[in-house]
Amino acid sequence: MVFKEDGKMMVKDIARGYPADQVLKIGDQIISINGKAIPDEQVYQQEMNRLVMGDHLSLGIIRENKTLTIDLDFKERLTRDITLNYKGKRSLRSDGFEKVFVQDAAIPSDECGGPVFDSGGNFMGINIARHSRTATIILPLDVIKKSIAKMMDSAKS
Template identity: 35%
Template sequence: MNIAETGTEKIEMGKLLYSINAADKVMRSVLGSTLFNLPKINSQPYLGAMVVYNSSPVQFSLIKAGSPAEKAGIKVGDELISINGKAIEKASEFAPEILKYWADDEVAFEWTNASGKMTKTFKLDRRGQSVSNHPADKFEGGKSARRDGFNAIFTHDAAIKTEDCGSPVFDWEGRFYGINIARFSRTTTVVIPKKTIVEFVTKHVK
């Protein structure tokens, strides 16, 4: 089957879908959303530093013990110059710049203190995940480590295990709808749609 055949399958809530895992087991589900963006929440990187509100130059106001910022040698009162070569001139630019990155990304910080200009390249950490005893958070296989920070995705209610993400999604007529990419909750699996896949393949595979 040519997945790039004309047209894009219509993302309609309530449509019956089917997923096939690595063991060839067919799982039925119901399409649960239209296309939407799922911003970074659990996938936000952890620096362990805060800056003084509205400061310019940007001054660090809090450095958490054991954080990447502390390990890099950044201290309260130090003034940030740049992140990966991008100048950070006011406090409002700090958080949006950090949120462009992911846990385990390497970042180069440049800052000043009483000793002069400092530079250090280090990795951002993962944020600690809250522990919940709610039944909705207790299910076989658990949630995917990365389950947000996606654009133009849809969801369905198949109980896809994390190790089965990457499996295809079809409708009852065999039309390809997308690929399962993350288990979000007990009742929700995230799918990257056919249109996005086709656009990526067309752009990057010659």
């Protein structure tokens, strides 16, 4: 957990069993993530939400008045949680999206990308990720329309 204190982003707690547990210390100041300055919680959260399993993370920190760079690789944590031991697995990226909704659907993560319709046959969005054994993440129609409009505008330029 990182909080702003006296204008600095400070490590206040570290979740045990995660890669950061091995390299960060409570009281470390986070100054950058992958070269991007971290002035506040919002930027910190945005940068952390960009990361998915398999990504490399380079943290700039200040510890005991020394500037250090800590390199971490995001690896899937080993777990004994039986709800995560299912065929098809969770999508590598299933959170941190700006606007989505969730539906109950038991499909493999490699089958994401298809359209989603409501019971009346109306197109609601695109299935973009598998969140759990029985839930998938949907990119809603209004977000899709906005993205297509931006692409069309940039193609005209």
